[in-house]
Amino acid sequence: LAAGFTDESTLPVQDVRELLDQVLGSSRTGRTALQYGTTVGDAQLRELSAEHVRRLDGVRSSGESTCSANRCLLTNGSQQLLYMTAEALCDPGDIVLVEDPTYFVWLGIVQSHRLCARAVRMDEQGLDLAHLEEVLQTLKRNGELRRLKLLYLVSYFQNPTSITTTFERKAGALRLLRSFERAAGHPLFLLEDTAYRELRFHGGEVPSALTAPGGQERVIYAGTYSKPFATGTRVGFGFLPEPLFTVLTRIKANHDFGSSNFLLQLLARALASGRYDRHVQELRERYAGKAAVMAKAMNRHFPPGVLRTNPDGGLYFWASLPRSVKSGIRSSLFRRSLEAGVMYVPGELCYADDPSRRKPNHQMRISFGAASPEQIRLGIARLGPVIKEAAMAEA
Amino acid sequence: LAAGFTDESTLPVQDVRELLDQVLGSSRTGRTALQYGTTVGDAQLRELSAEHVRRLDGVRSSGESTCSANRCLLTNGSQQLLYMTAEALCDPGDIVLVEDPTYFVWLGIVQSHRLCARAVRMDEQGLDLAHLEEVLQTLKRNGELRRLKLLYLVSYFQNPTSITTTFERKAGALRLLRSFERAAGHPLFLLEDTAYRELRFHGGEVPSALTAPGGQERVIYAGTYSKPFATGTRVGFGFLPEPLFTVLTRIKANHDFGSSNFLLQLLARALASGRYDRHVQELRERYAGKAAVMAKAMNRHFPPGVLRTNPDGGLYFWASLPRSVKSGIRSSLFRRSLEAGVMYVPGELCYADDPSRRKPNHQMRISFGAASPEQIRLGIARLGPVIKEAAMAEA
Numbered sequence: 094l095a096a097g098f099t100d101e102s103t104l105p106v107q108d109v110r111e112l113l114d115q116v117l118g119s120s121r122t123g124r125t126a127l128q129y130g131t132t133v134g135d136a137q138l139r140e141l142s143a144e145h146v147r148r149l150d151g152v153r154s155s156g157e158s159t160c161s162a163n164r165c166l167l168t169n170g171s172q173q174l175l176y177m178t179a180e181a182l183c184d185p186g187d188i189v190l191v192e193d194p195t196y197f198v199w200l201g202i203v204q205s206h207r208l209c210a211r212a213v214r215m216d217e218q219g220l221d222l223a224h225l226e227e228v229l230q231t232l233k234r235n236g237e238l239r240r241l242k243l244l245y246l247v248s249y250f251q252n253p254t255s256i257t258t259t260f261e262r263k264a265g266a267l268r269l270l271r272s273f274e275r276a277a278g279h280p281l282f283l284l285e286d287t288a289y290r291e292l293r294f295h296g297g298e299v300p301s302a303l304t305a306p307g308g309q310e311r312v313i314y315a316g317t318y319s320k321p322f323a324t325g326t327r328v329g330f331g332f333l334p335e336p337l338f339t340v341l342t343r344i345k346a347n348h349d350f351g352s353s354n355f356l357l358q359l360l361a362r363a364l365a366s367g368r369y370d371r372h373v374q375e376l377r378e379r380y381a382g383k384a385a386v387m388a389k390a391m392n393r394h395f396p397p398g399v400l401r402t403n404p405d406g407g408l409y410f411w412a413s414l415p416r417s418v419k420s421g422i423r424s425s426l427f428r429r430s431l432e433a434g435v436m437y438v439p440g441e442l443c444y445a446d447d448p449s450r451r452k453p454n455h456q457m458r459i460s461f462g463a464a465s466p467e468q469i470r471l472g473i474a475r476l477g478p479v480i481k482e483a484a485m486a487e488a
Numbered sequence: 489l490a491a492g493f494t495d496e497s498t499l500p501v502q503d504v505r506e507l508l509d510q511v512l513g514s515s516r517t518g519r520t521a522l523q524y525g526t527t528v529g530d531a532q533l534r535e536l537s538a539e540h541v542r543r544l545d546g547v548r549s550s551g552e553s554t555c556s557a558n559r560c561l562l563t564n565g566s567q568q569l570l571y572m573t574a575e576a577l578c579d580p581g582d583i584v585l586v587e588d589p590t591y592f593v594w595l596g597i598v599q600s601h602r603l604c605a606r607a608v609r610m611d612e613q614g615l616d617l618a619h620l621e622e623v624l625q626t627l628k629r630n631g632e633l634r635r636l637k638l639l640y641l642v643s644y645f646q647n648p649t650s651i652t653t654t655f656e657r658k659a660g661a662l663r664l665l666r667s668f669e670r671a672a673g674h675p676l677f678l679l680e681d682t683a684y685r686e687l688r689f690h691g692g693e694v695p696s697a698l699t700a701p702g703g704q705e706r707v708i709y710a711g712t713y714s715k716p717f718a719t720g721t722r723v724g725f726g727f728l729p730e731p732l733f734t735v736l737t738r739i740k741a742n743h744d745f746g747s748s749n750f751l752l753q754l755l756a757r758a759l760a761s762g763r764y765d766r767h768v769q770e771l772r773e774r775y776a777g778k779a780a781v782m783a784k785a786m787n788r789h790f791p792p793g794v795l796r797t798n799p800d801g802g803l804y805f806w807a808s809l810p811r812s813v814k815s816g817i818r819s820s821l822f823r824r825s826l827e828a829g830v831m832y833v834p835g836e837l838c839y840a841d842d843p844s845r846r847k848p849n850h851q852m853r854i855s856f857g858a859a860s861p862e863q864i865r866l867g868i869a870r871l872g873p874v875i876k877e878a879a880m881a882e883a
Contacts, residue, residue, distance in 0.1 A: 098524055106518030113508050123501030127720035129493055169564055169744040176743050198745065205742045325522035325750040347600045348571050348743070349564040350593065355720040356748055 094472050095436040098463035099324050099408075103379050105363075105372045109323065112362045122358075130354030132346045134167025134330075138361040142167075142330045145364065146316065149290065150300045159309045159334050166341055169352050171288055171317040171329035175199060175245075177344045178284055178313055179206050181337060182242045190228065190244040192220060194443035194456075196252045196286065199245055203445070210445035213244075219258025220246065222265045229273045231449075243282040243313075244270060248302070250289040250407025253443045253458035257299060257405065264305035271307055282337075284313045291321040291373050293406035294381035303332065310334050318360050320408075321373045328352065328360050380408070383461040387469050394477025396484055408462035411440075414455045414480065417487045421454045426483040433475040489867050490831040493858035494719050494803075498774050500758075500767050504718065507757045517753075525749030527741045529562025529725075533756040537562075537725045540759065541711065544685065545695045554704045554729050561736055564747050566683055566712040566724035570594060570640075572739045573679055573708055574601050576732060577637045585623065585639040587615060589838035589851075591647045591681065594640055598840070605840035608639075614653025615641065617660045624668050626844075638677040638708075639665060643697070645684040645802025648838045648853035652694060652800065659700035666702055677732075679708045686716040686768050688801035689776035698727065705729050713755050715803075716768045723747065723755050775803070778856040782864045789872025791879055803857035806835075809850045809875065812882045816849045821878040828870040 117123040133139065139162040146160050147153070158164075168174045183189065185207035191199065193212030203210050211228055214221040225244075232238045244266060248258045263285070270281040285302045302312045314332040322328075333341055345351070363369040384404055391401060391410065401412040420426050421441045430437065440456025459476075461469055512518040528534065535557040542548070542555055553559075563569045578584065580602035586594065588607030598605050606623055609616040620639075627633045639661060643653045658680070665676040680697045697707045709727040717723075728736055740746070758764040779799055786796060786805070796807040815821050816836045825832065835851025854871075856864055 101519045101523055104519045104522040106512050106515050106522060109522060110508070110512035110518070113505070113512070117501050117505035117508070120501050123505070124496045124499045127499040127501060127504060127718040128496055129714075129719040169747070172742075173744045198742075202742050205739065319524075323522035323750070324524040325748060327744065327746070327748040344600065347593075347597050349568045349722065351722075352564070353720060353722040353748060353751055355718070356751065 094459045094461070094464060094469070094476075095438050096460060096463045099320055100379060100383070100463060102465070103376050104323055104325070105368070108363065108368045108372060109359065112359055112366065112368065115362060116358055126355045126358040128354060130351050130357060132351045133165070133342055134352055135354060135357040135361055136162070137365070138167060138357050139163075139165040139330075141361055141364040142316070143332075146301065146303070146314065146332065149298060150304050151298070152304060159312065160303050160314070160332050164332050164334070164338050166331045166333065166338065166345065167352050167357055168329040168331060168345070169349070170319050170327040171286065171315040171331070172198065173348070174315045174329055174331040174341070175284070175286065176202050177341050177348070178243070179203070179208065180344055181340045182282065183208050186240060188232065188237060188241045190225070190241070191445050192246065192251065193445065193447070194253055194440060195245065195445060196247050197438070197442045199286075200445055210447060212445045212447040212450065215254065215256055217256060219248070219256055219262045220266055222262060222269065225266060226269055229269060233273065233276050238273060238277045241277055241281060243284050245284045245286065247286045247288065249287055249299070250292060250404060250409075252289065252407070253409055253438065253440070254411040255402045255404035255407045255409050260299050260305070263302040267302060267305050267307050267311060270311065280311060282311055282313055284315065286315045288315070288317050288320055289407040290316070292376065292380060292408065294377045294384065295405035313337065318369075321376060322360070322363060322369055326356050326360065328356050380461065383464075383466055383469060386466045387459070387461045387473060390470050390473035394473050396477070396481045398484060399480060408460050410459045410461070412457050412459060414457070415484060415487070416455050418480075418483050419454050420457045424454075426479060429479045429483070430476060433479055435472045435476045435479075437476070489854045489856070489859060489864070489871075490833050491855060491858045494715055495774060495778070495858060497860070498771050499718050499720070500763070503758065503763045503767060504754065507754055507761065507763065510757060511753055521750045521753040523749060525746050525752060527746045528560070528737055529747055530749060530752035530756055531557070532760070533562060533752050534560040534725075536756055536759040537711070538727070541696065541698070541709065541727065544693060545699050546693070547699060554707065555698050555709070555727050559727050559729070559733050561726045561728065561733065561740065562747050562752055563724040563726060563740070564744070565714050565722040566681065566710040566726070567593065568743070569710045569724055569726040569736070570679070570681065571597050572736050572743070573638070574598070574603065575739055576735045577677065578603050581635060583627065583632060583636045585620070585636070586840050587641065587646065588840065588842070588845075589648055589835060590640065590840060591642050592833070592837045594681075595840055605842060607840045607842040607845065610649065610651055612651060614643070614651055614657045615661055617657060617664065620661060621664055624664060628668065628671050633668060633672045636672055636676060638679050640679045640681065642681045642683065644682055644694070645687060645799060645804075647684065647802070648804055648833065648835070649806040650797045650799035650802045650804050655694050655700070658697040662697060662700050662702050662706060665706065675706060677706050677708055679710065681710045683710070683712050683715055684802040685711070687772065687775060687803065689772045689779065690800035708732065713764075716771060717755070717758060717764060721751050721755065723751050775856065778859075778861055778864060781861045782854070782856045782868060785865050785868035789868050791872070791876045793879055794875060803855050805854045805856070807852050807854060809852070810879060810882070811850050813875075813878050814849050815852045819849075821874060824874045824878070825871060828874055830867045830871045830874075832871070
């Protein structure tokens with residue numbers, strides 16, 4: 094129950110087969126797909142991606158905006174976009190703001206670029222704006238604002254907490270960042286990671302930060318087709334304001350001069366044919382069902398002292414044990430869980446190194462992405478007693 | 489005639505179609521291919537890649553060596569390996585040695601990491617070892633050896649000159665590097681880029697530097713399936729000594745946590761089925777034919793003052809005009825060529841910024857990769873008079 098993988102049984106094998114039959118069925122389209130593409134990537138997929146995000150955002154006009162095809166860069170999963178954004182904006186020692194907790198792979202990127210992360214608290218509406226302002230003030234007071242470059246936000250069904258940040262909070266965060274730009278001496282960007290956006294199974298759509306005031310100039314939108322369609326394809330996309338778009342295109346040219354044209358054309362066909370949308374619809378139903386199975390199993394097997402989120406989308410439950418019960422990688426709870434054949438992601442891995450607070454070590458990310466309903470029932474039935482025992486030992 | 493693309497008509501559309509029909513024909517293999525893989529990449533393709541290079545190298549035993557599956561990292565084209573190697577080994581201001589001239593995209597990587605390149609002369613056997621020693625001595629004398637990290641070598645049918653470095657030269661370069669390691673205070677690596685290795689149409693195989701003394705500890709082997717099979721797939725691979733293998737795997741995890749599993753499994757099937765080898769054989773015949781067409785056209789249309797290489801493989805001719813005739817991007821020759829509908833890569837783009845010599849500006853890389861035989865004949869027939877005219881204007 095640790096993996097952020099998607100459900101094997103949902104992978105669109107037949108869709109991909111039929112789409113590729115079309116691509117490879119003619120030697121003209123087949124050859125084009127097997128030849129090099131361009132660094133920014135297939136023109137049709139860029140256009141379709143822009144339309145796609147505009148539709149999700151409920152925006153009509155295309156016009157000249159950050160969310161138009163000519164600001165769209167196609168990448169190897171959205172992760173490559175995150176990596177290149179850090180590479181473009183940050184020098185060693187620079188500071189990035191992250192949610193507390195946040196996506197642990199982003200913390201790896203932060204570390205690899207020798208950056209410092211400062212954590213901003215969250216509540217059930219997402220980012221805590223009062224705390225964001227406090228952190229910004231502290232940076233300003235300490236003369237560290239010049240080293241701040243961006244705020245990283247996993248805005249939909251966050252990994253790991255499954256919290257969605259409301260539109261108002263996103264707009265507020267942009268406003269706050271903007272108000273500190275003069276003191277920083279440069280733009281402060283909002284990097285919005287929307288990896289789980291389309292895996293919604295309850296509730297209405299929330300527009301992205303692109304549509305908030307200032308969003309066109311300050312939001313870097315990172316999207317992906319891996320999770321909603323097929324993780325094996327690793328196709329992501331980004332929308333970036335200039336001059337960042339040009340800078341990242343140059344970096345991408347150095348990384349690999351363009352993603353696999355073959356995969357990009359496959360995705361373009363999937364989107365254009367409507368198969369993509371149909372597939373996402375099926376996925377949502379599948380994950381809604383599995384989330385319900387997991388919730389029911391948790392109600393039955395977890396002791397009452399465990400608090401958990403109730404996800405409206407994404408792949409994860411986030412469970413908080415009593416503070417005294419350690420869940421970390423060296424805890425007996427983690428070891429006993431492995432012995433029982435169940436793995437979770439220890440919450441401590443999702444917290445940035447930030448000296449201003451102690452790292453919580455009593456939480457767990459539990460995924461319903463890869464496991465089957467039967468495996469979920471079984472896993473939670475095994476995990477429950479291990480948690481009870483650990484809580485008992487502490488009491 | 490500028491593009492390093494491969495020939496569209498050679499792209500294995502039917503092969504790919506049939507292979508994917510196999511992969512996607514069963515829901516078991518289909519789902520596996522569409523799911524995330526691992527950071528290092530598909531185990532079968534790593535094993536096949538190790539066998540493949542050992543066969544090319546004429547090495548029997550597998551054993552524990554740098555060229556074994558567990559030192560193989562699968563990448564997005566070999567370019568990603570080059571990029572990550574620079575990222576792993578070099579800090580800004582560090583020095584890398586390159587051939588003079590060298591692959592211009594590598595010079596972009598050098599620049600993006602803010603490295604300095606020092607150029608080592610070549611002759612028809614490849615790298616000039618006497619000059620390599622001279623450059624190493626100079627670095628030592630100037631106290632710059634501590635900043636030297638690696639020698640980058642495009643060892644087969646080099647881009648742009650189409651020269652192949654002999655095995656003796658590779659072994660000699662390794663020996664020289666080793667002898668300066670004490671003064672450098674750290675290992676000096678040989679990054680062997682073998683992008684064109686399989687595109688041989690005359691002459692015998694040359695073993696890689698992996699098989700030279702010390703090669704197991706100091707050679708980073710960068711290979712690719714893009715050019716020999718299908719550029720649209722962008723699948724490359726590398727063999728690295730420890731601890732570099734582990735370091736690059738970590739960097740790859742940050743870049744994109746693994747290449748598209750779907751593409752890796754496609755390549756694995758292509759190799760395992762023998763289709764890959766058959767395809768490479770066809771490619772060689774095709775390129776041999778086109779190289780002959782281009783040579784004949786050059787003999788007919790180029791003025792006698794133009795010297796050119798006679799490639800035994802790869803995709804390029806390298807032509808040297810009289811020194812007084814400029815071929816650079818701002819030259820009238822380049823402009824006039826464009827007006828005549830012919831584009832080449834100006835030689836000056838292939839030279840590193842090295843203050844110890846003036847950048848030559850009288851050469852051109854002319855590719856027979858993408859163009860058809862008819863286009864080659866027509867292009868050279870147009871380029872010839874433009875060169876004659878430029879030479880006349882100088883005389």
